[in-house]
């Protein structure tokens with residue numbers, strides 16, 4: 190079992206398989222980075238798999254593939270199948286912007302993917318295009334519907350921003366409810382890569398908007414999820430991810446690995462340790478030792494909710510969110 194320096198059990202590995210992306214979301218990567226990580230620095234799926242196997246042996250039970258945009262990486266379904274074949278009980282999930290999903294949803298499902306989270310910030314084509322800086326909505330919706338059709342469990346992620354899509358919270362909630370999807374609203378996390386003009390909504394703002402139309406109650410917190418869930422009077426459950434709240438990190442159960450092989454203990458801070466050379470040279474015991482060291486020093490909490498919150502300089506497209 191993996192335990193961090195604050196006594197938290199860590200059983201969730203998030204792997205960002207690429208930092209590259211086909212969107213330029215204003216809250217994440219509004220401009221193409223000055224340079225991409227050189228291809229030769231990116232770990233192959235074979236190398237990543239060596240680490241995944243060992244971390245499953247150490248107690249990881251949930252693996253999520255993310256990015257950048259993970260569907261830009263060729264043969265993602267092969268990587269999924271490797272993990273599935275090693276241990277079919279692993280909770281194997283993917284986070285995607287959905288743009289390329291339609292044509293690959295079935296392959297992903299057949300490879301062993303169980304769940305998929307798709308980012309959907311707007312149901313209005315022009316607003317979606319303003320956020321992603323590209324005309325994306327139709328392809329994203331086609332991808333979401335195909336994922337549903339092939340039997341993947343779909344969850345939607347939405348980042349409400351003032352004067353951009355805050356008037357769509359109820360529409361997004363109702364769309365998700367109608368289609369049988371879960372939805373989570375994510376508080377915008379300030380970071381130095383995002384467009385500087387953006388203002389996020391707090392969890393309270395989001396709840397106030399939903400309360401204009403629905404009565405709802407808090408569901409006691411499931412510590413394995415970063416979201417606080419609520420249930421409406423008609424029985425629909427929605428979540429809000431509240432990184433600005435003081436107790437948000439108390440049940441953090443995750444560790445992140447980047448495409449370049451950096452282990453990242455917290456989304457807010459710059460700390461990272463490379464396991465690339467260890468993995469490439471086959472020293473998997475060494476990589477697991479490094480993992481344990483990183484976990485021993487995992488920060489207790491982020492700084493989004495504190496008075497000395499300066500924007501984090503960690504890029505979401507690198508860490509995978």
Ligand code: SAM
Pocket residue numbers: 210216217255256257258259284285286306307308346347348375376377378379380383505506509510
């Ligand atoms: N490209 C994929 C996608 O957009 O779903 C996966 C990577 S993306 C970095 C993962 C998640 O991080 C998305 O749900 C996105 O909305 C969220 N995200 C990115 N930047 C964020 C920010 N500044 N604040 C809150 N959530 C953010």
Ligand code: SF4
Pocket residue numbers: 210211212213214217218256257258286308505506
């Ligand atoms: Fe790309 Fe996802 Fe970041 Fe948008 S949030 S720029 S889709 S990585």
